[in-house]
Amino acid sequence: MDVQEMGEKIHWLGHDTFRIDGSKVIYFDPYEIEDGPKADLVLITHDHFDHCVPPDVKKVQKADTVIVTESNSARKLEGDIRQIKPGDSLTIDGITIEAVPAYNTDKEFHPKANGWLGFIVTVDGVRIYHAGDTDFIPEMEEMDVDIALLPVSGTYVMNAEEAAEAARAINPELAVPMHYGAIVGDDSDARKFKQILADSVAVTILPKE
Numbered sequence: 001m002d003v004q005e006m007g008e009k010i011h012w013l014g015h016d017t018f019r020i021d022g023s024k025v026i027y028f029d030p031y032e033i034e035d036g037p038k039a040d041l042v043l044i045t046h047d048h049f050d051h052c053v054p055p056d057v058k059k060v061q062k063a064d065t066v067i068v069t070e071s072n073s074a075r076k077l078e079g080d081i082r083q084i085k086p087g088d089s090l091t092i093d094g095i096t097i098e099a100v101p102a103y104n105t106d107k108e109f110h111p112k113a114n115g116w117l118g119f120i121v122t123v124d125g126v127r128i129y130h131a132g133d134t135d136f137i138p139e140m141e142e143m144d145v146d147i148a149l150l151p152v153s154g155t156y157v158m159n160a161e162e163a164a165e166a167a168r169a170i171n172p173e174l175a176v177p178m179h180y181g182a183i184v185g186d187d188s189d190a191r192k193f194k195q196i197l198a199d200s201v202a203v204t205i206l207p208k209e
Contacts, residue, residue, distance in 0.1 A: 001124040003146045003173045010128070010147070012206035015050060015182040018130065018149060022123040024095055028130045028149075030056040032182065038062040041092060044069035044077070045102060045132035046116035050183055052076055066092050070099075070117050085115045096122040101139050102132030109156045110134065120145055129170070133157050133179070136166040148172040152193045153185020160192035167193075167201045175203045 001022070011019045013033050020026040024040035029051040039060040044052050044067065052073040061067075067074075067081045068090070074083045082090060086101040098120040103112035110116055110133045118132040120143070129145040135158050148170050151157035157179050158166060167175045175197065177190040187205075194203040 001126055003126055006124065006126040007147065007174055007204060011209050012178065014208050016179050020123055024093055026121065027060055030060060032056065033059060035059050039065045041095060042067045043119050044073045045118065046070060047072035047076060068097055070115055086117065101137060102134035103137060105135040105137060136162045140166050141169050143170050145170060145172050147174045147176065149176045149178050151179030152177040152189045153180040155184045160189045161196060163193050164196040167197055173202065175201050176206055181208065
C-alpha cells in the first residue's frame with residue numbers, strides 16, 4: 001500500500017486519538033470517543049487522563065484486542081496488555097510496533113525519566129509515527145517514517161512552529177497535526193503548521209470524525 005492510500009485509512013477522532021483501518025484496526029489513545037469498529041490493537045502513549053481512558057478503551061476492546069503501553073498506563077487497564085518502554089519493539093499479527101521516546105525539553109509535564117511513549121507502527125508496508133505528547137526532541141532526527149502525526153498546540157507539547165521544525169527534521173511524505181481542539185489548541189494551530197510547511201512537507205489536516 002502506498003502512503004496516499006494509507007493516508008485515506010487514518011481517521012482523526014479528536015485530540016491525540018486516531019484509528020487506522022488497515023489490515024488490522026489500530027487505535028491510538030482513545031479519548032472521548034463514540035463506539036467504533038473494534039480494535040485489533042490499542043496503543044496508549046502515557047497515563048494522563050486524556051490519553052489513558054479505560055472506559056474509552058473498553059468501547060473498542062474485544063476479547064482478543066492487544067493493548068500496548070507503558071507501565072503507568074498498564075496498571076489502569078485490563079485485558080491482553082503488552083508493556084514496553086522506549087527502544088523496545090514487538091510484532092503483533094504482522095504489525096511491527098516500535099516504542100520511541102516522548103518527552104518535554106523545556107517544560108515539566110512529560111519528563112523523559114517517565115519512559116512515556118511515541119510509536120512507530122508499520123502497517124501494510126507504511127511506517128506511521130504517532131509522536132505522543134512531546135516536544136521536538138533529538139531522537140526525531142534519526143527517524144525513518146512515511147507519515148508523522150505530530151502535536152501542534154503548545155502549552156503541554158510542541159507549538160505549531162516547533163512541530164514544523166520537527167516535521168522538517170523527520171521529513172515524512174505526509175504530516176498530520178494533532179493535539180488540538182480539546183484541552184488546549186484549536187484549528188488555527190493546525191492551519192499554521194500547514195502554512196509553515198507549505199514549501200517543504202505535505203500536510204493533511206484531517207476532519208474530526
